[in-house]
Amino acid sequence: MNNISDYAIRLFFHFLVVLGIWKLVKPLIDEQLRYIAKKSEYRKNAKHFNEASKRNKRFIYRHLDNLLYLTQDKYEPFVSVTKFILQSGFLLVGIFIITLLTMQELPSLFSSDPFFDGNLQISNIETIKSVWKLPMLLAILAGSIPYIVMRYKYTKRQTEGSYDLLDVVKIYAKYTYLSVDAALYATSDFLMDNNVLKRPLRILADEFSNYSNETMLQGEAQRFASSVSTTFARIFISDLLDAEKEGNVNLNLSLLELNDSMEQQRETILTVKANNSDAIKLGLYGNLLVFVLSIGTFMFMLKPGLYFKLQFQTPIGVTFFMIIVISFVIAFLFSILLSRPKLDYQ
Missing domain, CATH: 1.20.81 (Receptor-associated Protein)
Incomplete structure (x- = not known):
């Protein structure tokens, strides 16, 4: 248990180092991006704008630009999109490196993990070949968090x-x-x-x-x-x-x-929302109540020790737990978003 806490602390300090590096380079990146945007007169030069739209504004760029346009209070054309891509990429690479470096030091704890091949004591190179899958998965999940948060914020x-x-x-x-x-x-x-x-x-x-x-x-x-x-x-x-x-x-x-x-439609929406407030609250908190009661029931029937062993120390248990948690979070977010419909004719 002490080894696990030591590794957790080490992982935390690795993350602080990467975060510190980003804080150091971020001002330089911001300054360079603004210099490029100003030099090309991205917003004011119509000819350049039209050429850039045809040449550079591919689907991903347009998609991110439209999201940031509404979600970022200090939105700047070109600068905001580029900075978001760099931040997400830096987070992905940073999480991959610090997770990989940390996990090389605890191969015995993960020798039975399905992400590993089981042969982790040969050399650093062999260890890297064996453990890169889980760090890559964690890095992809971490790198997608800024986009998921922005997408939720955009919908809201x-x-x-x-x-x-x-x-x-x-x-x-x-x-x-x-x-x-x-x-x-x-x-x-x-x-x-x-x-x-x-x-x-x-x-x-x-x-x-x-x-x-x-x-x-x-x-x-x-x-x-x-x-x-x-x-x-x-x-x-x-x-x-x-x-x-x-x-x-x-x-x-x-x-x-x-x-x-708009005033008339707003009154209509508020009236409908008031009449359906109980159903909205049930959608928001019903899943949470079912989730807590289900876990409590299984813990009572199996005893806490056996429950945690089956849930978190078996691949099937962990997989189903992650699916349930992710499904619950998605349903909860959708319930929040649907609890206040747009002010529109529909």
Whole structure:
């Protein structure tokens, strides 16, 4: 038991070393990325932007860029995506190295593990060949955590953004006498800091003030609408594009109608949610209750010692336990997300 605690402490300090290295190189990476973004004028140079979109913006890049656009409060084109990829890659490599280095020192504890070949005392090279599978699995799981967290945060913020759009519409309606970009800037400044659309709205304002062709403006406007992903957001963006093209003559009336529709739908959603609050709570905590009761029942029937031995010292027990835990976490997250539907017509 003491050996295991020693190895756990050693693993912890290995992780601290890798974390310290990342903290040292992170400022240099940030500075270099901002220098590259500024030099290429990524956001302001339309020609470069269009070429980069065709040449560099592959599916993975576009996907991460759209997620970070809504989830990162200090989102910067090109910089945020590159930094996220580097952080995830550094985490994957770091976890693999520290796990591999630590596990080379305790081969006897894992001699019966299915990830190993069982021949772990020949040499360092042979040990590495034998133990690389589990560290690689742990590294992949660790490296995917930032994406999973960002994906969950994106889904949550999409829902929040659908409600925050109501504030945007209300405030923007007061500035319809201004140009579209000026009204967007004023609306963004007036929004609370906890409004998830504050930063995307300012980016949209930058695009309205600096665009050089209609295709570029359409792309940024549709990205804003897609980040909220509601019919109300598409109507709002359509109104802005019409106002930019034809003037603000009918904009105020259109926004007032949109505001009334959103208010009415919001009241409907709140009413339905109140009527189904018990079912929502059951979905949130029912699985947790079943999970705890099932474990408690098995421990009572088998005795704690035998239960832990069967659950955590056999491949089948560990596999099923991981499947149950992962399924429970996924169901719990979905229950949280579904407990507050988007502010939309559906």
